[in-house]
Amino acid sequence: MRPQTFAVIGGGPAGLFLARLVKLRAPQASVTVYERNAADATFGFGVVFSDRTMAAFERADPQTCRRLREASAQWTDMELRHQGRCLRYGGYGFTAISRRTLLRILQEQATEVGAQLYFRHEIPLADAFHDADVVAVADGANSATRRAYAEVFGTTVDASGPKYIWFGTPARFDRVTFPFVQTRFGPFAAHAYPYEPETSTFIVETDNATWRAAGMDVSTDAAGAPGVSDIHSKELLEEIFKEHLDGHPLLVNNSKWASFQVVRNDNWSHRNMVLLGDTAHTAHFSVGSGTKMAMEDAIALAEALDTEGTTADAFRAYEAKRRPEVQRTQNWAAPSMRWWGTFARRLHMEPEQFGFHFLTRTGAISYAGLKRRHASRIDEVESWFARRSTPDVPPESGAARSAVSLPLTVDGTILANRIATVTPPDAVESSAQAGGGLVIVDWSAGGPDGSQDAWRARIERVRWNGAEPMALLRAQDADGEAFARAVGIRMIERVLPTTAAPQDGMSVVVGVGCPPVPAWTSEGEDFVQWCSEQTRAGAIGVHLRLPREELTEQGWGRALAYADLVRESSRKIVLLDAPDGWALAAPDSHRGESWGTRIHTALLSGRLDIVVARPLARL
Structure with a gap:
């Protein structure tokens, strides 16, 4: 018998999209979402989806996908800025949307099909729903339920990733842009991309030595309370990236330094509980979006719950389908995260070689693929190498x-x-x-x-x-x-x-x-x-x-x-x-x-x- 009662812990993209997809497939089912924050509360700025991910959204839910596209910015190029040069690489396809807008659309779409949403309603443990057929645990990388059952799920959390801080900015970026800047403290780098006509995401990374030399360890401690942003870092980084921001300010929203956490779980389900999104896995944002993987999880889980005979079979089918894709993404993300954590070591490279090193950091795209996407850029670095030799x-x-x-x-x-x-x-x-x-x-x-x-x-x-x-x-x-x-x-x-x-x-x-x-x-x-x-x-x-x-x-x-x-x-x-x-x-x-x-x-x-x-x- 297919499950009839669903409790979803976490009102982020994974939980909300799952609620809608389940109700679309099983209108008679009872689906309730519990979110600890207010409906309009969100941290962060824009999130990115690839063309492939948008195509998956289209197949799963054309109406929601259409609304997301209408509220998004699209681009196909990326640009590296190094040693006064701008190296542009085309042949990609990205869609970015405000996280606040994304959540609003997903809330409306879930409500439209009859899902019940409760905000400011924290559920410390999934045990509270022992009578539910399915408890979808989607409350993020720091999930309380997953921590309580860490041994059962086989959870590992590696928090040794590089330092990063998340801002927005009204500065105009027409494509995803990576500026690298040397300072008296040490090197900084940014990931900037548009997600609204007047706003872009601006993520900054650096190494621990530079972070401390700039006094950002002190300001991080001072901004430790929830909702408090690191104003010292904001103002200093506005000056450091002034040329790339065209004098525009950085916007804050609980903006403070953190070390990226890589979450893995040996098992994604236990009894009536199933993990999805950042609760189940994370991958460094330099190769994509945790939101992307979370919503793809929701698609796969909703499909498995609809087609498999029992909940246990559905959980197994869901994990069997998603785990290989997640592992592939994490395998690409690991060297990319290390590249960003050590980019300072390569800043001596000339732009042509620096850009090629960046393109080949994950091994996800073969030389043949790079030649197809960036023929002129690959010719450029090969010519540079020959001239240098x-x-x-x-x-x-x-x-x-x-x-x-x-x-x-x-x-x-x-x-x-x-x-x-x-x-x-x-x-x-x-x-x-x-x-x-x-x-x-x-x-x-x-x-x-x-x-x-x-x-x-x-x-x-x-x-x-x-x-x-x-x-x-x-x-x-x-x-x-x-x-x-x-x-x-x-x-x-x-x-x-x-x-x-x-x-x-x-x-x-x-x-x-x-x-x-x-x-x-x-x-x-x-x-x-x-x-x-x-x-x-x-x-x-x-x-x-x-x-x-x-x-x-x-x-x-x-x-x-x-x-x-x-x-x-x-x-x-x-x-x-x-x-x-x-x-x-x-x-x-x-x-x-x-x-x-x-x-x-x-x-x-x-x-x-x-x-x-x-x-x-x-x-």
């Missing part, structure tokens, strides 16, 4: 050369390309003939053998073939290093454990095994710090070494995150192992991500400098 060579017309094929200067030595090969001593010359720019002579097992005269001749032939040699030695092999220098090898790679103290030495690359854990763990942070200490002591770069079983798409992606962090923190070259099987050719902009395209993207975005082939790449 070969400043004295006129640019070529036609298809872009792969970034890996372009020269790189390392410690005063020009490499013909960005491919390194690790080779045994008896295959040095054949490796050089294969076309790699750097031949790493593997003396790590027993040190050099043979006469110095013979090796001088080999090294000369390696260079005659257009490659540069580097000696790979185990730690503390002073004799091997002296031998390498004597035969004309200028660069040395020392393979070190992460327990090793910082090493000094001329033209030394530190080789180290890449941890098998994500870069954003405490172990990963310690590893990046160790690499930075090695470069501060004099190392010219770091070679992140991977065991053969880690040379997979997943393993390489994890290692690339380390490469990015090490490069950002040290500003020195980073070498990264990669599998065989990719070709030195123009990146593929028409099909899926090949290894060649993946490497091209990583080099172009500045996440690494040299790819190390194990074994030799097929050139």
Whole structure:
């Protein structure tokens, strides 16, 4: 038997939309919504929906969707403002609406079909509705009911996200705009987008050090009471973003700094209770909207309750449908949130590369997709990279050369390309003939053998073939290093454990095994710090070494995150192992991500400098 009585805890977008959709499908059902705030109380300003989400609203409820469109602003472009440049990227589709207007429309739409709405009516626990067939828990990320049943739901809340504060402004923004500003306190960045003809949302992010240096930790404490806004931060940020606001003020509405919370639950239902919206999950606002996911939850739950035979079956069907999409969004949101939390490390990048790094921060859009959406911008960054690599060579017309094929200067030595090969001593010359720019002579097992005269001749032939040699030695092999220098090898790679103290030495690359854990763990942070200490002591770069079983798409992606962090923190070259099987050719902009395209993207975005082939790449 289908459920007949519904209690909805939370009168936000998820709860209100669910109430309407349930009544549309089951007019005889009793649906009651309980909201702790007043009907016209809301915090925040505008919310954003993608074209895909609006299409889902249209299918579920054409009348409500029409009202939302009529009250919304639409745009297709986004713009990055960095170092005095404005980089515009088209090919998107967004709709934004005032949160206050959204709630008013959803309240009216729910009431129209017979749902009962009670405001200023707080329900501390869902247990109060043990007789209801369904209790929809939609009271937000800080849900009291979910906290009370945290063990049952398997709730985790990670509040380590970057600092942000939410404003509105009468300043005109015609598209979503991301200005980045350096100040005497440190860097700030904003997300600005229109949602009404005369009003835009303006969200500011920064890191903890900058937040404290600007005195915003003190003003945050002073504005701790509900409904109180941080006026010190408002006035200071008006001055910081004055150029981008065209002198307009920032508008407040319970505006205060917070750290973004990522909410996850292993189970979305228990007995007659079911979670939806921010109560069930959150994802950083840089990849979309919690409101978007909440209303999509409402659509899926209403459909499952209408089509499944029992409430338990409906809850299972709802979760089975929504969880993969939510996980996909959270998987995209996690690297995006980290990007925004660490954007200061990349502000030294020139605008072309900074913009490309931004576009590729989540991996949600392939290189081929970026070429389709932003052909001129991708051409621009590829041309910039080629000019930077070969400043004295006129640019070529036609298809872009792969970034890996372009020269790189390392410690005063020009490499013909960005491919390194690790080779045994008896295959040095054949490796050089294969076309790699750097031949790493593997003396790590027993040190050099043979006469110095013979090796001088080999090294000369390696260079005659257009490659540069580097000696790979185990730690503390002073004799091997002296031998390498004597035969004309200028660069040395020392393979070190992460327990090793910082090493000094001329033209030394530190080789180290890449941890098998994500870069954003405490172990990963310690590893990046160790690499930075090695470069501060004099190392010219770091070679992140991977065991053969880690040379997979997943393993390489994890290692690339380390490469990015090490490069950002040290500003020195980073070498990264990669599998065989990719070709030195123009990146593929028409099909899926090949290894060649993946490497091209990583080099172009500045996440690494040299790819190390194990074994030799097929050139």
